[in-house]
Amino acid sequence: MSFLGSPALAFQPSAPNPWFSWHYIQQNADQILTDTRFHFITTIEAVALAMVVAIPLAVLCYWVRPLGAPILALSGVLYTIPSLALFAFLAPFVGIGVTTILIGLVIYALLLVIQNTLTGLQQVPEEVRDAARGMGYGRFGMLWHVELPLALPGIITGIRLATVSTVALLTVGVIVGQGGLGQLIFSGLHTNLNRAAIATGAILCVALGLLLDIAIALIGRLVTPWARRRAAS
Amino acid sequence: MTYFHQAIVWLNDPLNWTNPGGILDALRTHLVISGLALLIACGIALPIGIWFGHVGRGGGLVVAFSNGTRAIPTYALLAVIYVAGIAGIGAASAVPALAIFGIPPILANAYTGIREVDPEVDDAARGMGMSGLQRLSRVELPLALPYIAAGIRTAAVQIVATATLAALVAGGGLGDIIYAGFGLTIAQGGGQILAGGLLVAILALLVNGVLGIVVRFVTPKPLRARKRRRRRTAAVATEAGV
Numbered sequence: 001m002s003f004l005g006s007p008a009l010a011f012q013p014s015a016p017n018p019w020f021s022w023h024y025i026q027q028n029a030d031q032i033l034t035d036t037r038f039h040f041i042t043t044i045e046a047v048a049l050a051m052v053v054a055i056p057l058a059v060l061c062y063w064v065r066p067l068g069a070p071i072l073a074l075s076g077v078l079y080t081i082p083s084l085a086l087f088a089f090l091a092p093f094v095g096i097g098v099t100t101i102l103i104g105l106v107i108y109a110l111l112l113v114i115q116n117t118l119t120g121l122q123q124v125p126e127e128v129r130d131a132a133r134g135m136g137y138g139r140f141g142m143l144w145h146v147e148l149p150l151a152l153p154g155i156i157t158g159i160r161l162a163t164v165s166t167v168a169l170l171t172v173g174v175i176v177g178q179g180g181l182g183q184l185i186f187s188g189l190h191t192n193l194n195r196a197a198i199a200t201g202a203i204l205c206v207a208l209g210l211l212l213d214i215a216i217a218l219i220g221r222l223v224t225p226w227a228r229r230r231a232a233s
Numbered sequence: 234m235t236y237f238h239q240a241i242v243w244l245n246d247p248l249n250w251t252n253p254g255g256i257l258d259a260l261r262t263h264l265v266i267s268g269l270a271l272l273i274a275c276g277i278a279l280p281i282g283i284w285f286g287h288v289g290r291g292g293g294l295v296v297a298f299s300n301g302t303r304a305i306p307t308y309a310l311l312a313v314i315y316v317a318g319i320a321g322i323g324a325a326s327a328v329p330a331l332a333i334f335g336i337p338p339i340l341a342n343a344y345t346g347i348r349e350v351d352p353e354v355d356d357a358a359r360g361m362g363m364s365g366l367q368r369l370s371r372v373e374l375p376l377a378l379p380y381i382a383a384g385i386r387t388a389a390v391q392i393v394a395t396a397t398l399a400a401l402v403a404g405g406g407l408g409d410i411i412y413a414g415f416g417l418t419i420a421q422g423g424g425q426i427l428a429g430g431l432l433v434a435i436l437a438l439l440v441n442g443v444l445g446i447v448v449r450f451v452t453p454k455p456l457r458a459r460k461r462r463r464r465r466t467a468a469v470a471t472e473a474g475v
Contacts, residue, residue, distance in 0.1 A: 080441050081434045082394035084401075088411045088430030092236040092423035161303075168306040172398065175415055185312045189402060193316045202309035209304040 017195045024196035032184065036204060039180030043166050043212065046102055050109035050162055055155065057110075058117035059143065068118065075111040083108070083172045091176055101173040108169060109162035116161065120154020121147055153227060156220035160213050167209035171201075181205045239424020240431065256410065256432065262324050263406035263436070267396045269328050271389050274335030278388075279381070282340040286347025286377070287369050295344050299337035307334060307395050311402040324405025327396060334395055335388035342384025346377030379452040386444040394437045407433045 025032065061068035078086075086104045094100045124147050132146040148155075171182030179186060181201045188197030221228060243249055250256045285291035310330040320326040350373045358372045374381075400408025410429030414422035449457070 077438065080390060080394065080437050082397040082437055084397045084408050084411055085430035085433040085437075088414070088426045088433075091415070092419055092427055096419060164304050168304060171306040171308040172401070174308070174401065175412070179308075182306070182308055185309055186401075189312055189316070195316055198309075198312045198316055202306070202313055205306050205309055206304050213304070 017193070019195045019199045021196040024194070025200060028184075028197075032200065032204070035181050035183050035201075036208070038178075039167065039170055039205070039208060040212075042098065042101065042105070042170060042178075042180060043163060043208075046105035046166050046170075047109055047159060047163050049102070049106045050113050051159065053106065054110050054113035054158075055117055058114045058121065061114070061118050062121045062147075063139075072111075072115065072118075075114055078107050079111045083169055084175060087172065087175055096176045096178075098178050100176050101170065101178045105166050105169060109166055112162040112165065113155070113158040116154045116158025117151060118154075120151030120157075123154065124150045149224075152224050153220070156216065156224075160216050160220075163212050163216060164209045167205060167212065171205060181208070236423040236427050240427035241424075243424045243428045244431075254409070256407075259405075259407045259409050260432075260436075263393070263396050263408075266324055266327050266331065266399065266406060267389070267393045270331035270335055270392050270396070271385070273328065273332035274339055274388055274392070275385060277332070278336045278339035278384075279343055282343025282384075283347055283369070283374070283377075283381075286344045287365070287373060289348065292344065292348075295340050299341055302334060302337055307398050308401060310334075311398055315402045323403055324399055326403045327399035327405065331392045331395055331399075335392045338387035338391065339381075339384045342380045342387070343377070346380025346384075347373050349380065350376045375453070376456070379448065379456055382448040382451050386441070386448050389444055390437060390441045393440045394433075397433050407436065 057071060061071050083104060086107065087100060090100045090103055094103065128146060128150065129142065132142045137145065170180050171185065173179035174182045174186040177183075181204050184201030184204075185198050188194040188201065191197070248255070252258075281291075282295070285295065307330065310333065311327055314320055314330050315322075315326045320329050347369075354372060354376070355368060358368045363371065396406050397408035397411070399406045400412040404412075407429065410432065411426055414424075414426035414429055416422065417425065419426070
């Protein structure tokens, strides 16, 4: 396992080392595409898994008040643990691979989705709940038809925050050789401090985060048409 | 279980603590670069946040800045600043990047803290003939202190956590122990990786806990009743950890 050599510190000021180079991009187009695809897919997987775990947990916190504080506190503690340390805890047991990264990313995304979903649910007005109860909705019917739709703006906010931070965090995956676009930065650092590689990785990473953020915001607008109508009127 | 055992053995070897580049060395570097970054972040974010809060403008800018920095991977910024060579080589090159990630919570909390001061209190101060600067220093700042302290705490935890990543770029700090462990392969270095992770996690939680006590200590007693509200603001500003 020699992919983690010591960073190459040999710096040659005489050699041209531009921040942006078409030549670099053309030469490494395949690698760049592969890394971008990996980054995109892994981010989607991590956020989707986080949603599957976090939204039911948030509902549980919402229904069972006493559970809320400990679940939030636990995910808060997990969030304080630096990413490199978390990957260090996982790697010896899960191994070097995408699973380690995925577990880590899901853990970090959890807090953001739980917190925002819970906030969204708690903002459902009591009168609305009363009206729904009067219409004969049971606990699950009310959750599915009334509370979750009204909490959607909060849920979407949580997913957006989780997505942007997952895209950024994934680069730390270089520690197990699974950093997506981080691998471009990594290879740049380890081949004579190649600026073009580092800048390409960094810019694509920021761009991917912002694009996904905008995409989810648009989806959020599409699924909450009533919010738009209210804003327009 | 063997990796846990290896980690404990590794941590129990006094040479791993006292060697050059050992735990104590790495801890010192970690704390020095974190402290410097926090100082710089405070130096930039406090005046701007307090001033924006005082004049009641720039809220959009504060939000935009913290959203913008969220999209920048720490690893990428560390690498870019390192390769640009503007902060020298070695562990010190991590300081500017860490400072940038420390700015948003301090900025947001300073701004919110000053803005949250009851307008009637401000009016009363105005009625007593206080000038703008007097109001800021004698009324707004003392009342905003809990928020400001909470922001600095969040930033400190975040900086200490991200300083771990310095190991991936120029080296330095406790992240080195993890990085070196991975370099040995999992079978050989699994214990060291786990030990490094443990040290880093404990440091982050410790800084969080200790600063939590400090925040409580600097909060004047009459304001402590509003603890719950302050917590919530601090939580909103928390984007920390990673």
